[in-house]
Structure formats: structure tokens, C-alpha cells
Amino acid sequence: MAELNTDHESHKLGMHTEQLSGRTQQVFFSPSADENFTYPDGIEVDFAKEAEFDAAAMDIRDVNIKIRELMKEGHGTITVRNPSAKHSLGVGILNRLNLNFDGSLGYFGCGLCDGPNIRISGRVGWSCAENMMSGTIVVEKNAGSTFGAAIRGGDLVCKGDVGSRTGIDQKGGTIIVGGRAGAFSGFMMQRGRMIILGDAGKNLGDSMYDGTIFVGGKIEDLGVDAVEGEITETEISWLEAKLALYGMKAPNGVKNLTKIVAGKQLWNYDNLEPSEKKLVL
């Protein structure tokens, strides 16, 4: 075996002493290490520096470019008037920012975000906050289907009703629904938490791998391998604190929320080799 050579070009450049940056890197949390939570090309913004503009006559692309231009000018609080249900607004923001949409968004609003706090005073269409990594998104009215698809972190809140397949493929973070959630909510959920304060449609948590769903209203029926779990004191404290953040309350108190988890009885949870499965089956 050849001897390991430690005389690397990267060492000469001092790169071996550099820390990984970016929130999505696999690094342990350290309150003092602020740089770990900022993208290398992150923009320094001042939350007290406010700006607003009217999007009524603007194209989708121009609205998103305008938001970036204002961020580069240091504006930390931006209000977009008259978004008029246009699609794909407020997407791909990898920065700290207070962003307000004064109106409704269309499909794929606020997707691929990592860090901003976004408030939408109206409704959002399908696939809001898809793949969100961190930050908060609060929708004051209703949301369409696939709300919070594949989110990995942050808080995603809809104070009204949401459509079907809410939190499909959720991998982390918290989704809170003030009203009813449609069918197949939590479908193939992998991690994270979902709180539905109203009723849940059929096939709730179908084929979920992990994660937790709390429901305040009636559940039409559970999906494959979704089972009821026992709510813990820690979860009750967490639920009370989390809902209080957004001024929301469980209809009958958080203690009476129904907790749904993965039964983990599906075939993919056993340790048998395919040949062994044939013997068992």
C-alpha cells in the first residue's frame, strides 16, 4: 500500500482548514457560528430598510428580478402589491428577508426557498413552498394541492383550507393547516411534522415512512401503514408553543389532537433479502 502523501495542493492553499458553509451542509449547530447559516454569496440586508412595488403589470420573471435587485440594495423588508395570482413568484430566495405579498399567488409560489420569512395575504395555488429548506411562509387564506411538497425545513403555515396531497414527500420542517386538508395529505412523508387543525381527507399519511401528523378534526380515513400514536407531554408543549407563534389554536386543545405516525409494517421496513422474503411469503 502506497504511503499517504499529505503534501496536497489544497493544503498549501489552506483549504483544509476551511469550514463548510451553507445551511444545507451536514454541519452541527453552533450558536456562535453564524457563517454556517449563510450562503457564500448571501446578501446582507437590513430588515429596517423597506421597499415596495406594484406587480400588476409586470411579468413573472421581472417580479423575481426586482425582488433580487432590492435585496442587493440592502432592503430587508419588501412588499409586493398586486401579485394577481401569477405563478412562480418569490422563488429561489436563499437569503434572510421579510417578503410580503399583498394579494394571492398562483402555482409554484415561494418554491426552493432557504431562509426568508414570507407572508401572503391572499391565497396560493398548487405547490406552494415546494422544496423549502428553512424560513417561514404564512398564507392568510386558502392553499391549493401539494402544499409544501418535499419541504425539508422551516415553518409553512396556511390559515385556511388546503387541497390534496399536502406535504407529499415531506422530509422535514413543520406544516400547519388552520382548516381542512384534502386527500392523501402526508403521502410518503419521510420526516417532519404536520398539524391539521380541521378535518383531514381520505388516505391520510398513506405510505408514510416517518414523521408525525396531528389532526384536530375528523379523519376521513387513514392511508396504508398510517396508525394512531400516543401524544407525549413534550409534543404537547411543542404544539402549544408552535401554534402560539402564528396565533393559532387547536379547536379542542392540543391534548385532543389525534397523532398519526408510520406503522412501519410495509415491506421496505423488514431486513429480509429478496430470496428470504419468498420463503416467508
Added chain:
Amino acid sequence: MCGIAGLIHRGSSADIGSQMTSMLQALKHRGPDSTGFALYGSGGSKDYVMRFKVAEQEDLATGFDINDAIKDRLAMVDARLKEMGAKVTKTESVTDYAMRYQLSFDGDLKRVIDYIEDVDGTEILSIGHALELIKDLGDATVVSDQYKLNGFNGTHAIGHTRMATESDVDIRSAHPYWAYPFNDVSVVHNGQLTNYWTKRRGLERQGHRFMSDCDSELIAVYIAHRIDKGDDLHTAMSRSVDELDGVFTYLVATADSLGMAKDVMAAKPMVLYESDDLIALASEEVAIRSIFPHEIDTFDPYEGEVRVWQS
């Protein structure tokens, strides 16, 4: 992916031609192949309005003979209407191949329809006291300008922008579909039916005819069949949610009502705005916002949901 839209004014009428044009133009990106309108006038006339075509748009590029063929077909239609006792009170040549006739008739309408459609290349797009069905290749503004739809006054309408996935790009496969042979019933649909052929064969055995291979036509024929069996519109649509397989959202309009249905998976979008005097629905909110510049409250109907509104 197709775009569908509908609106109904409760207790009043408006320029639904312009409104539906705006809504469908906002959905152009969902289906650029063809656009169709089912517009419902205020009614009141005892005369029927018949919209029909005697050729496809693409036929006009097939040679000089097509112009003579169109003349011959029109003459044959006129002769057959006269032979069946229908009195044509007004004719309008909207395009080289599409006509609008106003006629009075008291006999068996189905016999007239079948006799007219027996003329080569001829298809009745709609017939009724309120319904006028217009569909052609191009986006909403192109079709609307071509057929002079701006200013069309009426109570309700449905429309469709089509991205052809299952059948040809032609007028025959464009939506809306008229629910032959029932007056004033039309359908637009976004989705795919997976038991299309099974259901179609069943309906054909019961005497229904299909003009295209488009799965959306099945919904129109199915609804017509159920109404014929005594169902009201809501019952027929609720039954369709159980009996039709696939992913779909569709709209049905009759002389005085508008209905919507969603499949049990809720896999196709629909946004709904409801007020005391107007209901508007569309695949995307941008279509509704095209006639409402101000903020409105909208929501998504849920899986398996059926709703019907009266004008």
C-alpha cells in the same frame, strides 16, 4: 394538460363572449392547439340555433376542389333540412366551413341531426335554444375574433384550451363537446379517462354515437345518457365520479345550469370563486383574475366533489 373555465351569472346576463375569451386567453399556456366556447344566450326564442361545420380548417389546404365540395355539402344540408320540415329563418356563414343557422322545427330533432350529419364532412357542433358551441384551431383571441364572440350576451359559459394528448389536432377533437342528441348540454374536460373504451362500447351498444376518439366526448355522452335515464344533472355527475376511472376535472353546462366534478384523487386542478351574483371556475386562478382585477377569495373544490349552480 388542458385548461378549462366556466362562469355563470345568477339572475342576470352579461357579455360572456368577452369574459370567456379573457379567461381562456389567460389559460393559453395550458393548451395552445385549439380553443372552444360553449356560450349560453339569454334564450327565450322558440327557434333553434344550430352551429355546424362542413369541413375541417386543414381541409382548405387540400386543393381547389374543397371549395366546390363545401358548396355541395351546404346545398345538401339545406335540402335535407327542408325535406325534414325544418324552416331556416336565418343563416350566417361564420367562416368558410362553419355555419350558424336559426331554424324552427317541431318534429323529431334526433332524426334531423342524424340526417344532416350523414352529409360527408358535416358535423353539428351544437343545437339548442340557448347553447352556441364554437371551437377551432388557435388561441382564444384568434377564435373569438374569427367567430365574432366579443359582445355575445348570455348567462353562462364554459370553455377549453386544448393540448392534444390522446387524439388529433382538429375541430372534431376540440372541446367543448355537445351531449348529442340533448339540446343545450355541453362538456369541457381536463384529464384522462382510463376506462374510455370499455365505457364507450357500453354506450354504443345502447345506441349512442361518437364523433371522435377523444376521451372527453365520453363524458358528454355519458351525462346525456344518464339524463335520458331520468337522473338530474347533479345525480348524473355524482354517478360519473364513481363510474369513470382516471384523473379528471370537468364542467357541464345545460340551458340554465353549470356543474363541476372532480375525480376521487383530485389530481386535476380547479379554482373556484363564488359570490351572490357570479360563479367563476378555472384550472388556474389567473383565468378568474382576468375578469376580476381586484383581490378575491378563491378555493379548490375537494376530491370527488360535485357542484351545480343555476343561472
